[in-house]
Amino acid sequence: MNKIANELYSGAFEMLNENPDSSLKLVTTAQKAFVSINDTSGLLKCMHLNADLLKNKSQYYQSFDILWEALYLAEQFKDTSLLIKVNNELGLMYSIFNQPKESNELYEKSIELCKQSKDYRNLSSTYYSYGLRKRDHNKLEVAMQYLDSCEMIRKQASASRNNYFLMVERGSVLLKMGRIKEAEKLLLKAYNHFENNDNNFLAIINKYLGDLSLAKNEPTKAIQYYLKALSKIEKFKTHNDHRIYILENLSLAYIQTNQAKLAYKYLKAGKAEADSLFNIKNSASGKLFQLKNGYNEKIRVQNEALKTQNTMLEKEKQSNTKLQFSLLIVILLAFILILIIKSSYQKKKHAHQKEQGELKAAVERERADAIKEFKDKEITSYTLQLIDKETHINTLIDFIKDKVKDSAEKRTLLKQVKTEDDLWEEFNKRFVEVHNEFYDNLTAQFPKLSPTELKHCALIKLNFSSKEMSRLLNISLNSTHISRHRIRKKLGLSREDNLEHFIAGI
Numbered sequence: 001m002n003k004i005a006n007e008l009y010s011g012a013f014e015m016l017n018e019n020p021d022s023s024l025k026l027v028t029t030a031q032k033a034f035v036s037i038n039d040t041s042g043l044l045k046c047m048h049l050n051a052d053l054l055k056n057k058s059q060y061y062q063s064f065d066i067l068w069e070a071l072y073l074a075e076q077f078k079d080t081s082l083l084i085k086v087n088n089e090l091g092l093m094y095s096i097f098n099q100p101k102e103s104n105e106l107y108e109k110s111i112e113l114c115k116q117s118k119d120y121r122n123l124s125s126t127y128y129s130y131g132l133r134k135r136d137h138n139k140l141e142v143a144m145q146y147l148d149s150c151e152m153i154r155k156q157a158s159a160s161r162n163n164y165f166l167m168v169e170r171g172s173v174l175l176k177m178g179r180i181k182e183a184e185k186l187l188l189k190a191y192n193h194f195e196n197n198d199n200n201f202l203a204i205i206n207k208y209l210g211d212l213s214l215a216k217n218e219p220t221k222a223i224q225y226y227l228k229a230l231s232k233i234e235k236f237k238t239h240n241d242h243r244i245y246i247l248e249n250l251s252l253a254y255i256q257t258n259q260a261k262l263a264y265k266y267l268k269a270g271k272a273e274a275d276s277l278f279n280i281k282n283s284a285s286g287k288l289f290q291l292k293n294g295y296n297e298k299i300r301v302q303n304e305a306l307k308t309q310n311t312m313l314e315k316e317k318q319s320n321t322k323l324q325f326s327l328l329i330v331i332l333l334a335f336i337l338i339l340i341i342k343s344s345y346q347k348k349k350h351a352h353q354k355e356q357g358e359l360k361a362a363v364e365r366e367r368a369d370a371i372k373e374f375k376d377k378e379i380t381s382y383t384l385q386l387i388d389k390e391t392h393i394n395t396l397i398d399f400i401k402d403k404v405k406d407s408a409e410k411r412t413l414l415k416q417v418k419t420e421d422d423l424w425e426e427f428n429k430r431f432v433e434v435h436n437e438f439y440d441n442l443t444a445q446f447p448k449l450s451p452t453e454l455k456h457c458a459l460i461k462l463n464f465s466s467k468e469m470s471r472l473l474n475i476s477l478n479s480t481h482i483s484r485h486r487i488r489k490k491l492g493l494s495r496e497d498n499l500e501h502f503i504a505g506i
Contacts, residue, residue: 009045009046012027017201018197027053040073040077048082060097063089067089071086088110088129091110107133124154131144164189168190171186202229203238210222213225219257223257247269247273251264383426383427424473446490457487459472466480
């Protein structure tokens with residue numbers, strides 16, 4: 001249904017200039033469709049177009065009625081774009097009824113809304129419409145300023161197509177200002193465009209070209225243009241509000257061509273049209289104020305309802321203040337209590353986790369120490385076995401050297417009981433696997449220690465005796481004692497300090 005309603009509106013909008021009657025029928029149908037689906041935005045668009053079409057057919061009361069209702073709805077639903085358009089249309093209507101004060105107020109309100117919402121497209125349209133009203137009241141310089149502003153906004157928006165409507169109205173202002181050649185250039189260019197499209201706006205252009213011809217003292221041409229204007233008004237059934245002006249000027253043109261009979265005919269027709277329009281306007285004027293008063297009454301009732309509602313809300317707010325305050329205190333106390341409980345729980349949880357962590361770390365340390373101690377004993381046992389093995393081999397070698405006389409046999413036996421080349425290398429390899437940071441830590445703290453002294457420190461850490469150290473390092477026992485003395489000095493130990501305990505802590 002929404003799609004159908006939008007298609008009806010689009011069709012009405014497209015026919016606006018070529019077939020106003022069909023456009024009016026379509027927009028009326030579209031309006032009903034939007035009402036049935038509760039689409040306020042679509043309804044407001046239709047109401048605006050409907051009012052414009054009725055205004056062009058001089059059905060002012062109906063147009064006013066729709067516009068005031070649309071204004072009320074647009075304000076209710078805060079549709080800024082439609083508010084701007086409806087204010088513009090009402091401004092035009094008030095201008096037609098010669099009420100410039102109300103007209104200016106509505107246009108200025110539209111301009112303010114456009115600037116607040118940064119709606120430059122509607123601002124351009126508002127400047128256009130307001131400029132025409134200023135022209136109608138002969139404020140030509142001001143009118144041209146608004147039309148120039150309209151054109152400037154279009155250029156800033158990169159509008160590539162010529163706006164022929166704007167071109168026509170600029171030409172009309174230039175014509176009133178006496179700038180005939182400039183006006184003629186614009187009007188003829190626009191005329192060629194609209195003539196190709198057979199647009200209802202040709203009624204307005206022919207009217208201006210008739211004025212131009214009178215200004216150039218070409219009454220015959222003026223008659224042709226005015227008759228074309230009347231023909232277009234009759235064909236499209238729109239722009240009826242221009243008929244009086246055209247009939248009066250057509251009469252003037254016939255007088256200038258000495259056609260008194262035709263001059264009288266059109267003068268009489270113009271007077272009859274003026275009387276008819278006067279009666280229409282006169283009838284609509286009273287109703288106009290009724291409609292406005294109806295709108296104002298709606299706004300007043302709405303404001304009163306809002307005021308009453310606000311008073312009730314204020315009283316309710318005051319009566320609930322104590323309850324809200326009490327509830328707030330309860331919530332605050334509950335929140336504080338929850339925080340205290342949560343904080344206590346978090347502390348206990350943290351303490352428990354810390355205790356568990358410390359216990360786990362202690363177990364890990366004990367396990368690591370036990371493993372290291374076991375490996376230290378394993379290294380020590382293995383090393384001592386090597387030393388014992390080496391001792392027995394050396395004893396056997398001495399026996400062979402002493403007891404065996406045959407040289408060849410002696411060499412064979414000695415070769416078979418070959419000794420280990422380096423007990424230290426085998427020991428150091430296993431030691432580093434267990435104490436991989438020992439040498440780095442010791443060197444970092446005591447950089448003056450020599451490589452030999454580092455070896456001594458490693459053996460001291462595993463509680464080797466001086467005799468075992470001398471055998472493992474293949475040095476004399478005295479040399480071992482001297483090395484221990486030097487190590488104590490480099491470590492800065494006093495007589496009371498225990499060398500084994502100190503190195504064990506590294």
